[in-house]
Amino acid sequence: MTKxxxxxxxxxxxxxxxxxxxxxxxxxxxxxxxxxxxxxDMIILNTCHIREKAAExxxxxxxxxxxxxxxxxxxxxxxLLGVAGCVAQAxxxxxxxxxxxxxxxxxxxxxxxxxxxVTRVLGRxxxxxGLVDTDFPAESKFDALPEEAASQGxxxxxxxxxxxxxxxxxxxxxxxxxxxxxxxxxxxxxxxKKMVATGAAEITLLGQNVNAFHGxxxxxxxxxxxxxxxxxxxxxxxxxxxxxxxxxRDMDDELIEAHRDLGVLMPFLHLPVQSGSDRILDAMNRRxxxxxxxxxxxxxxxxxxxxxxxxxxIVGFPGERDQDFADTLKLVxxxxxxxxxxxxxxxxxxxxxxxxxxxxxxxxxxERLAMLQQLLNAQQLAFNQGSVGRVVPLLxxxxxxxxxxxxxxxxxxxxxxxQAPDRLLGKIVQVEIEGAHANxxxxxxxxxxxxxxxxxxxxxREIRTA
Ligand code: 5AD
Ligand code: SF4
Numbered sequence: 001m002t003k004x005x006x007x008x009x010x011x012x013x014x015x016x017x018x019x020x021x022x023x024x025x026x027x028x029x030x031x032x033x034x035x036x037x038x039x040x041d042m043i044i045l046n047t048c049h050i051r052e053k054a055a056e057x058x059x060x061x062x063x064x065x066x067x068x069x070x071x072x073x074x075x076x077x078x079x080l081l082g083v084a085g086c087v088a089q090a091x092x093x094x095x096x097x098x099x100x101x102x103x104x105x106x107x108x109x110x111x112x113x114x115x116x117x118v119t120r121v122l123g124r125x126x127x128x129x130g131l132v133d134t135d136f137p138a139e140s141k142f143d144a145l146p147e148e149a150a151s152q153g154x155x156x157x158x159x160x161x162x163x164x165x166x167x168x169x170x171x172x173x174x175x176x177x178x179x180x181x182x183x184x185x186x187x188x189x190x191x192x193k194k195m196v197a198t199g200a201a202e203i204t205l206l207g208q209n210v211n212a213f214h215g216x217x218x219x220x221x222x223x224x225x226x227x228x229x230x231x232x233x234x235x236x237x238x239x240x241x242x243x244x245x246x247x248x249r250d251m252d253d254e255l256i257e258a259h260r261d262l263g264v265l266m267p268f269l270h271l272p273v274q275s276g277s278d279r280i281l282d283a284m285n286r287r288x289x290x291x292x293x294x295x296x297x298x299x300x301x302x303x304x305x306x307x308x309x310x311x312x313x314i315v316g317f318p319g320e321r322d323q324d325f326a327d328t329l330k331l332v333x334x335x336x337x338x339x340x341x342x343x344x345x346x347x348x349x350x351x352x353x354x355x356x357x358x359x360x361x362x363x364x365x366x367e368r369l370a371m372l373q374q375l376l377n378a379q380q381l382a383f384n385q386g387s388v389g390r391v392v393p394l395l396x397x398x399x400x401x402x403x404x405x406x407x408x409x410x411x412x413x414x415x416x417x418x419q420a421p422d423r424l425l426g427k428i429v430q431v432e433i434e435g436a437h438a439n440x441x442x443x444x445x446x447x448x449x450x451x452x453x454x455x456x457x458x459x460x461r462e463i464r465t466a
Pocket of ligand 1: 313314346348
């Protein structure tokens with residue numbers, strides 16, 4: 001019997017990937033994905049803990065879903081409610097106390113056990129207390145997960161590592177996702193080949209600390225990310241590679257050389273620095289200086305002159321003074337970002353920075369954030385304006401808001417709107433950029449005659465895009 005599964009995904013691309021995998025493992029139990037929560041037999045909230053008040057937002061969503069669940073029970077049916085992801089991991093049993101209507105609370109390392117958990121819950125009467133699984137099992141969930149079934153389309157995501165051992169003092173990830181774990185290279189190559197066979201032209205490698213990757217290679221040796229990228233670049237039909245999110249300390253020579261040598265590795269890197277002040281970087285336990293970061297950027301630009309950069313910033317970290325913030329603005333000016341994310345520091349219970357006395361006033365944080373965002377927005381607009389008049393290869397990923405419109409990504413991760421027929425979805429086309437806005441570009445398709453999938457404008461393995 002077919003049942004309907006609705007997964008609401010919050011947060012990062014890792015969660016998007018995990019949601020696809022959850023749908024895959026539940027398919028043998030008869031669950032098929034639905035876009036509507038209203039008619040679902042099971043709803044899973046795949047949660048994220050990185051933002052402020054994340055847990056509170058999940059509890060209010062659960063409050064709303066409770067009504068749907070009660071209505072279903074009155075009609076003689078049953079709606080299972082599950083909470084996955086980092087909030088589930090952090091809250092554990094507490095979640096069942098505060099939201100007793102929840103059937104399943106399970107952490108990011110347990111998704112392969114989902115069918116068993118669902119079967120156990122279904123075997124219980126409706127209303128029995130829920131199940132919690134927030135273990136970090138010894139076996140890897142990746143080994144136990146079945147091969148991915150559903151195609152992710154033209155732009156696919158592949159999780160290559162999970163967890164983090166860096167312990168930045170503001171961050172919950174080492175606690176919610178656990179220790180750093182890298183998948184073996186051979187299974188990654190197999191999965192990537194399948195993705196390409198089912199329509200992927202671009203693969204983005206994912207991990208909380210993706211460039212800390214150190215997976216076991218087919219030769220029995222440990223491979224770093226640079227080596228993995230080289231092997232992936234050999235896959236026929238794969239036109240684009242990206243990876244996110246990286247830590248400056250793990251930008252090793254091999255990885256920088258991959259940017260020099262691989263045309264398929266897109267000229268865009270999200271490399272969070274968080275702050276431009278050495279004092280704050282030290283307090284954050286980032287274990288590098290502003291100068292170290294700038295030197296890495298120089299080397300990346302030496303290897304790949306057209307590389308565009310992105311970062312995350314935190315303002316108002318405990319103890320941050322005006323001078324520290326000025327150092328951040330200085331670093332931003334020196335680097336010149338194509339885009340960036342910036343946040344006010346918000347304490348995460350259980351992390352070292354949350355216990356520091358010297359917290360920054362909220363109004364100061366807000367002022368600093370506004371100043372930083374003004375600078376970053378100006379840089380982003382200038383970067384986008386610099387694209388006008390250029391011809392760039394665009395991977396058309398989805399339909400736009402208006403009829404006849406498609407949206408694609410440039411090599412530099414810019415969203416570009418074009419008028420193009422639907423048959424070009426999933427293809428790479430050459431587009432002349434005509435207009436630039438803060439968050440997107442518009443352009444005109446130059447070529448639309450194709451002999452096969454993403455053949456034309458795929459950057460050649462030797463020659464780089466402009
Ligand atoms: N407060 C504010 N921002 C945070 N981030 C992570 N933890 C916190 C926190 N406690 C930001 C960092 C990280 C991004 C994913 O979220 O900038 O790189
Ligand atoms: Fe968190 Fe990233 Fe630091 Fe790891 S490297 S602790 S994921 S901010």
